Amino acid sequence: MQPEPKQATDPAPVRSHPGWIALRVLFGLAGIAAVAWLVREVGVDALEEAILPALPWLPLALALEVARIGMDALSSHYSLRREDRVPAWPMFAAHLVAYAVMGVAPAGRATSEVVKASLLARWSIRAERTCLDELRERGVRAELFRTHLTPIPTPVRIQSDIGGVHYRKRPGALHFIISCELAVRLARAAPIFRAHGIETIDVSSSWRRAPNTSFHRMGLALDIQAFHGTRGTWVVEGQYPVDRTAPTCPVTAEAPPLRRLACELAASGHLSTVITPSYNLSHHNHFHIDARPDDPRVFVR
Numbered sequence: 533m534q535p536e537p538k539q540a541t542d543p544a545p546v547r548s549h550p551g552w553i554a555l556r557v558l559f560g561l562a563g564i565a566a567v568a569w570l571v572r573e574v575g576v577d578a579l580e581e582a583i584l585p586a587l588p589w590l591p592l593a594l595a596l597e598v599a600r601i602g603m604d605a606l607s608s609h610y611s612l613r614r615e616d617r618v619p620a621w622p623m624f625a626a627h628l629v630a631y632a633v634m635g636v637a638p639a640g641r642a643t644s645e646v647v648k649a650s651l652l653a654r655w656s657i658r659a660e661r662t663c664l665d666e667l668r669e670r671g672v673r674a675e676l677f678r679t680h681l682t683p684i685p686t687p688v689r690i691q692s693d694i695g696g697v698h699y700r701k702r703p704g705a706l707h708f709i710i711s712c713e714l715a716v717r718l719a720r721a722a723p724i725f726r727a728h729g730i731e732t733i734d735v736s737s738s739w740r741r742a743p744n745t746s747f748h749r750m751g752l753a754l755d756i757q758a759f760h761g762t763r764g765t766w767v768v769e770g771q772y773p774v775d776r777t778a779p780t781c782p783v784t785a786e787a788p789p790l791r792r793l794a795c796e797l798a799a800s801g802h803l804s805t806v807i808t809p810s811y812n813l814s815h816h817n818h819f820h821i822d823a824r825p826d827d828p829r830v831f832v833r
């Protein structure tokens with residue numbers, strides 16, 4: 533087990549929104565003012581003269597525009613690999629926003645592509661703000677933590693349970709610091725733990741500085757030694773049915789709970805790796821789980 537990293541800097545509090553909200557309101561008002569100015573410049577009579585004859589055709593024009601955006605979204609959908617595809621509504625919404633931007637921004641086409649890419653980017657490594665927002669929406673209290681010790685995307689210090697599950701670091705360990713992306717995955721996977729009656733998870737290692745090639749270094753991995761809950765305590769070492777000769781999954785309903793848990797976590801799509809003591813000797817006493825946000829592959833053993 534590697535030593536936990538020392539705290540590098542004081543954690544910076546998560547920034548609040550009011551400035552951004554004010555800026556959006558300001559832009560909205562500026563937009564309304566611009567429209568009012570245009571109407572005044574052109575004259576209401578001239579506008580009526582132009583718009584009234586076109587009125588019967590407007591629904592058709594609107595339908596054609598929506599269909600055009602829909603086709604655009606559809607072509608993006610089919611240009612992505614199957615495992616990279618995003619759900620229909622976020623895909624359509626990204627194209628709708630990009631279309632609006634194209635109409636008003638300078639270098640409209642290029643700008644709209646950038647907008648589209650940044651809206652869809654939350655399906656891989658996301659912007660700090662987007663990830664923190666999802667964490668908050670899922671009821672997880674976390675404080676942004678600044679560090680340059682290792683390359684960790686949006687490091688956060690977890691200050692509450694995650695989806696009704698309490699994560700307990702081993703005695704004497706420093707704070708529970710992980711990447712926001714992993715915290716979100718744990719929140720999404722929480723119903724799986726709760727379905728097994730699990731309330732507390734003993735974490736022996738999370739973010740750490742070594743080895744260089746480990747996802748622990750990026751705050752994207754956890755080592756779990758034990759689970760506690762309404763069905764008692766399950767200690768990985770000793771209670772996990774080690775079998776290094778056969779695949780770990782799939783399992784039958786009669787399999788021991790720790791093995792069913794491992795397979796359910798792997799099958800959920802929320803985690804990228806689930807390693808049990810069946811993998812090798814250095815994992816004899818813990819589950820290693822990790823999340824690789826832009827990698828659709830799942831490894832379980």
Ligand SMILES: [Zn+2]
Pocket residue numbers: 748753754755819820821
């Ligand atoms: Zn590990």
